[in-house]
Amino acid sequence: MSKPTVLLIGELTHTNQEWQALSSKYKLKEFRTGKRDQFISNLKSGEYKDVVGLYRSNMSVSQTGPFDAELVSLLPSGLKWVCHNGAGYDNIDVNAVNERQIHVSSTPVAVDDATADVAIFLMLGALRQAHISCTALRQGKWRGGAPLGHDPKGKTLGILGMGGIGRAVAKRAQSFGMSIIYHNRSRLSPELEGGATYVSFNDLLAQSDVLSLNLALNAKTKHIISAPQLAKCKKGVTIINTARGGLIKEADLVDALESGHVEAVGLDVFEEEPKIHSGLVRNDRAFLMPHMGTWTYETQRDMELLVLKNLESGVDSGKLITRINEQKGLSWANDGDKSKL
Ligand SMILES: NC(=O)c1ccc[n+]([C@@H]2O[C@H](COP(=O)([O-])OP(=O)(O)OC[C@H]3O[C@@H](n4cnc5c(N)ncnc54)[C@H](O)[C@@H]3O)[C@@H](O)[C@H]2O)c1
Numbered sequence: 653m654s655k656p657t658v659l660l661i662g663e664l665t666h667t668n669q670e671w672q673a674l675s676s677k678y679k680l681k682e683f684r685t686g687k688r689d690q691f692i693s694n695l696k697s698g699e700y701k702d703v704v705g706l707y708r709s710n711m712s713v714s715q716t717g718p719f720d721a722e723l724v725s726l727l728p729s730g731l732k733w734v735c736h737n738g739a740g741y742d743n744i745d746v747n748a749v750n751e752r753q754i755h756v757s758s759t760p761v762a763v764d765d766a767t768a769d770v771a772i773f774l775m776l777g778a779l780r781q782a783h784i785s786c787t788a789l790r791q792g793k794w795r796g797g798a799p800l801g802h803d804p805k806g807k808t809l810g811i812l813g814m815g816g817i818g819r820a821v822a823k824r825a826q827s828f829g830m831s832i833i834y835h836n837r838s839r840l841s842p843e844l845e846g847g848a849t850y851v852s853f854n855d856l857l858a859q860s861d862v863l864s865l866n867l868a869l870n871a872k873t874k875h876i877i878s879a880p881q882l883a884k885c886k887k888g889v890t891i892i893n894t895a896r897g898g899l900i901k902e903a904d905l906v907d908a909l910e911s912g913h914v915e916a917v918g919l920d921v922f923e924e925e926p927k928i929h930s931g932l933v934r935n936d937r938a939f940l941m942p943h944m945g946t947w948t949y950e951t952q953r954d955m956e957l958l959v960l961k962n963l964e965s966g967v968d969s970g971k972l973i974t975r976i977n978e979q980k981g982l983s984w985a986n987d988g989d990k991s992k993l
Contacts, residue, residue: 655679656967657702661691662712666953670960671707678967688717695726705733705967707959713743724748733966736976737959739763739817739946740896742869746978753984757962757972760816762954767945768820771864771894774918775825777939778890779804779862781916784936802890805829810860812876813867813895814840814848821864822848833859857884862892869896879904888915894945897922906931909938920945 657679664671674680681703683691694700708719716723719734724745734756736744741758749756777783780801788796809825811818811834822832823846832848835856839845851859863885867873877891878901885891891914893900902923908914909931916937922928925943932938946952962973971987979985 656704657681657700658963658967659683659700659703659706661706661708662715664707664956666949667956667960670957674960674964683715686715688715688723691716692723692726695723695728700731701728702730703728704730705735705963706731707735707737707963709737709959710740710743711737718743718745719749720745721748724752724754727752727754733757733963733972735959735962735966735972737955739767740868741976742896742898746976750979750982755966755972755985756976756979757959757966757974758976759955759958760974762958763946763951764816764820766948766951767817767894768824770920770941770945771817771821771866771892771918772824774892774894774920774939774941775804775809775862775864775890778892778916778918778937781937781939783939787936804862807831807861808833808859810834810851810856810863811848812853812856812863812865814844815866817894818864818866819844819846821866822846830862854884857881858886860889861886862890864892865895865899867895867899869898874898875901877901877905879907882908882914885914887913890914890916890918892918894920897925902929902932905929906935909935 655678659681660671661683663684681700683694732755734749734754736756736758739758739760744756781799785795785798788794788798804825805828807830809830809832811822811832814834814836818834825832826847833851833856834848835851835853839850876899882904905914905917906929909917918939920941921943932940946955958974965971965973975985975987
């Protein structure tokens with residue numbers, strides 16, 4: 653029997669050996685570099701017609717563009733497994749893949765600690781308005797007139813989206829002496845809540861001293877924080893976003909920051925990356941990072957390994973380890989015991 657064919661899209665950084673080792677049981681194809689036009693032409697020419705599973709990532713969007721309805725419609729008819737590197741997968745049209753019954757995995761869990769670390773880093777940086785003193789120091793101005801910052805101790809941290817990362821942020825923030833409230837699609841079990849208090853969305857806005865966004869971006873959550881929600885926040889609130897830029901209407905956030913209603917922000921993600929609203933760049937009370945949530949050796953390797961494990965598990969046993977939420981419970985997408993993460 654011939655070996656199944658799998659396709660790598662984009663580069664691997666830490667697991668090239670593991671990928672090559674798969675050649676013992678699969679035929680390997682690669683599209684590491686190139687552009688969308690070329691990828692589409694390869695699809696149309698039948699170069700990938702035998703591919704049953706593929707590896708892609710948030711980074712490989714620069715090679716193929718998003719897996720939108722156009723691209724999904726051109727994927728080989730025998731393709732069953734799309735294994736995605738990234739906890740967020742807003743660059744995959746979930747309706748289009750579901751219509752074709754293509755199974756999709758992402759990389760939750762592996763990203764939790766590193767992204768939560770960045771959320772805490774941004775929170776402390778924003779509370780201290782660290783941008784001002786760090787910039788002044790390099791300009792030879794020592795503290796440069798930096799204002800006094802704020803301690804996290806005794807403050808209320810509100811978490812919107814209490815999934816893997818939200819819970820990891822909560823755990824860290826508790827050790828700073830913060831009280832934690834959260835809002836989620838559904839209330840968690842006491843075990844998962846870990847001492848955090850479930851509140852309504854409006855109460856979350858009204859009671860948080862620091863508001864951390866930790867939910868996925870989709871049609872329902874786009875601009876979930878814009879002018880009306882910002883108006884409901886406490887005056888002087890600090891806003892942290894490590895999830896996706898499109899959750900916040902950036903122009904409204906800039907207005908609220910300039911008026912002082914929002915005292916400081918800590919942002920890792922932006923509405924039109926890599927473009928950043930000029931009102932954020934010029935504001936000293938904005939502590940900014942260029943989407944570095946999972947940017948560590950250990951986490952990047954763990955994520956790549958998890959994608960390869962999903963690919964193997966899909967192709968070899970017909971089950972994914974970390975299937976995307978939108979496919980859980982669908983009759984054609986049953987992972988049995990495997991979907992436990
Ligand atoms: N900055 C980075 O580098 C980086 C790294 C990893 C993940 N992320 C982003 O972080 C997001 C969260 O990741 P995760 O692994 O914790 O996801 P997750 O699926 O474990 O958790 C998301 C939570 O949000 C909740 N939620 C969804 N819609 C909601 C709504 N309208 N209101 C309230 N809660 C809602 C869900 O119920 C779930 O509990 C990802 O979607 C991804 O976009 C960013």
